Amino acid sequence: MKIGLMTWYKYHNYGTVLQAYALYKKIRDLGYNPYMINYKPREKNRYLQRRKDIPQKIKNKLIHRHLDFSKVAFDDFICKNFTETSECNTYIELKELNNQFQAFICGSDQIWSSYVFDEKYFLNFADENKIISYAPSLGSSEVTDGVVRDRMKHLISRFKYLSVREETGKKIIFDVASRDAKVTLDPTLLLSKDEWEESLDLETTNSKQEKYALCYFLGSSDKYVSQIETYAKNNGLKIINIPFLKNAKINKYTSTTPIGPREFVNLIKDAQVVFTDSFHGIIFSINFNTNFFAYKRFKDNEKLNQNSRVLDILKKLNLEGHLVNENFIPSIEEADFRDVNARLAELREDSLDFLSSSLKKVTFKEAEHIFNLGFITEYCVGCSACSQLCPTKCIKMEKNSEGFLHYAIDVEKCIKCGLCKKVCPMVQVESHDMRKSKKLYAFKAKNLDTLANSSSGGFSDVVAFLRNDEYYICGCQYNNEKHIAEHIIIPPNSKEELSKIRGSKYLQSHTFSAFQSLLKLPKDAKVIFIGTPCQVAGLDKMLKIRGLRENYILIDLICHGVPSSYLWDKYFKSIVNEHNLDSTCISVKFRDKQFGWRTRRLSISDGRNKYVCKESKDNFYAFFRRGVVDMKSCYECPYRTKSSADIRIGDYWGNRFIKDKSGVSMVIVHSEKGQELFEEIKNNDLAICHEYSLNEYWSIQYPENLNEPLFRDELIEKIKDNRTHLGQLRKEYLEYEDSLEVLRKIKNKIIK
Secondary structure, three states, X not given: OEEEEEOOOOOOOHHHHHHHHHHHHHHHHOOOEEEEOOOOOOOOOOOOOOHHHOOHHHHHHHOOOOOHHHHHHHHHHHHHHOOEOOOOOXXXXXXXXXXXOOEEEEOOOOOOOHHHOOHHHHOOOOOHHHEEEOOOOOOOOOOOOHXXXXXXXXXXXXXXXXXXXXXXXXXXXXXXXXXXXXEOOOHHHOOOHHHHHHHOOOOOOOOOOOOEEEEEOOOXXXXXXXXXXXXXXXXXXXXXXXXOOOOOHHHHHEOOOOOOHHHHHHHHHHOOEEEEOOHHHHXXXXXXXXXXXXXXXXXXXXXXXXXXXXXXXXXXXXXXXXEOEOOEOOOOOOOOOHHHHHHHHHHHHHHHHHHHHHXXXXXXXOHHHXXXXXXXXXOOOOOOHHHHHOOOOOEEEEEOOOOOEEEEEOOOOOOOOOHHHHHOOOOOOOOEEHHHOOEEEEEEEOOHHHHHHOOOOOHHXXXXXXHOOOEEEEEEEEEOOOOEEEEEEEOOOOHHHHHHHOOOOOOOEEOHHHHHHHHHOOOOOEEEEEEOHHHHHHHHHHHHHHOOHHHEEEEEEOOOOOEOHHHHHHHHHHHHHHOOOOHHHOEEEXXXXXXXXOOOEEEEEOOOOEEEEEOOOOHHHHHHOOOOOEOHHHHHOOOXXXXXXXXXXXXXXXXXXXXXXOOOEEEEEOOHHHHHHHHHHHHOOOEEEEEEOOOHHHHHHOOOOOXXXXXXXXXXXXXXXXXXXXXXXXXXXXXXXXXXXXXXXXHHHHHO
């Protein structure tokens, strides 16, 4: 049986890597085939909670950092000792693992900490009958945020086989979810001393080196240096320090050779004494019966106090006497570990029994054979591809409670044919990996009118005019009557109509009517479609099923997400009322280039009066560009670095064109068809084009998903409330970000 293991393991932190190794090895020893789930947490954890509630100094303590000194040794250890899945960085990719694995285990380390809350470490993507938690730590002594508590309650309720690492965690889980969790050992203690020595092929160094005291501190050790030096001198020991903090006074004793996870364990094994505030430094000292002194890394009254995990294991093994007071080191000459080893053996057997029995009880059902009536995906993008192919027309696109287009199934008409799941771009991702794309170009149209009325360099405008003689052009327009974004089809030889689809529209576009009309065109009709990556992916699947893909050129946009329609509705009404605009004859430009390409402004005009505001001051932009009320699928989008299109386009930001005033497009060519189109534009001398490295897509566009803010649902509800004003909500939810932005601008001016 294949088992997916979800835990931290890629941070350059000894305890993190070694706990993952120990659990991985024990699962393998039990006769299973473990795989590390290759998931990279989003370290740019903006809006996890309201940033003003989480000082940066607290966040820094939770981020696993280590000096680059031993980076190669860490990477080599991970490469040699783990079998990994392919990269799975979105919910959609993780969800597909259900078809490969018979069970999933999450744990250990602080993966359930409320301060770095990530639902994926609660196995939210896995089928409920497949999940086991083994010794995850909650890190702190309480969960204070109400939204986190509610989500944790739901997530924990899914576990039938539930364990945690500390007694404190057990109490929190009962408080939050009214569940009784079993307390199990940290995975590093599942392996005995002999098993560690054998599995890591540890050496004996005492016979070759003089006796030493080993120091390993994650926090500041400066005030303890004189204590340690005195102890070492009195006992004839030299001092070896494993580095973590760059400027610690004790670093004058730092080893000059790289120390990887294996070397870390070996140094503890052969030390005469260990001085540490590291939980795993203490754990390995206990396991190897090495005398040790444990320091509290945090003050007892600190908001983020993680001392409980250290205190818990010391109490459990009757080793509280090894805890160092700030003013003195306990007078322990030689620790007696006989009782400790006996107790540890009992706890090890009990923990292994939980792990083994849980794995045996977990059952496996083939997820692909289950069709949930009325359900396609949790992360609908509203593309409408499913509704177009449904043979009974039981699927409609409706506005959901969050303000997004979403499928709705009439279950009485559904015949369970499965076409909806087959065509859905968020059920199975079949798109091209952009790292294998052909070329990246900078593009600037030569026509000045095109540049003035395009968001950036005018690529889509040039393509539409060039090919409209024989191609239908399907793109997005802003409907000035309904005040929505919608896709329309412009027939061949209708160039006067192409201005309707110029420019950006930062809203979810209605595609149902357009997709429906596309399928009614003659089978030999040629079409250029321009839309978001998820829309293009849905259309691509739909066209392939119908055998029409060859007639289409698909162009997708560099997209950073679409906001709730409730945000635009509220914003639009407030602008119309406050600026006395006639809503029946409104013109909207989401990127008005009257003031330049980089000086982005949103403008709304009725022909007489006009509202214009730069993005930093505008309330719509404040919420939109920070992605705090986006569609749920935008936070788990697999198409940041994948594409079903022939070409991807967007603004060419970065320093390369910092002085450009009129706009430059970034164009990434994916297919031969896309390359032919680009060459045609060049040959007709319609634009200025330069080729650059494909890597600039990653360095300039930063194609990474944002974390879904925990306050997102609450904020959308408040936006829907007619009694609230966007300015008030901006102050309530984004004041911290606005302040940081002002400070950054001041800093940049000073530097210049």
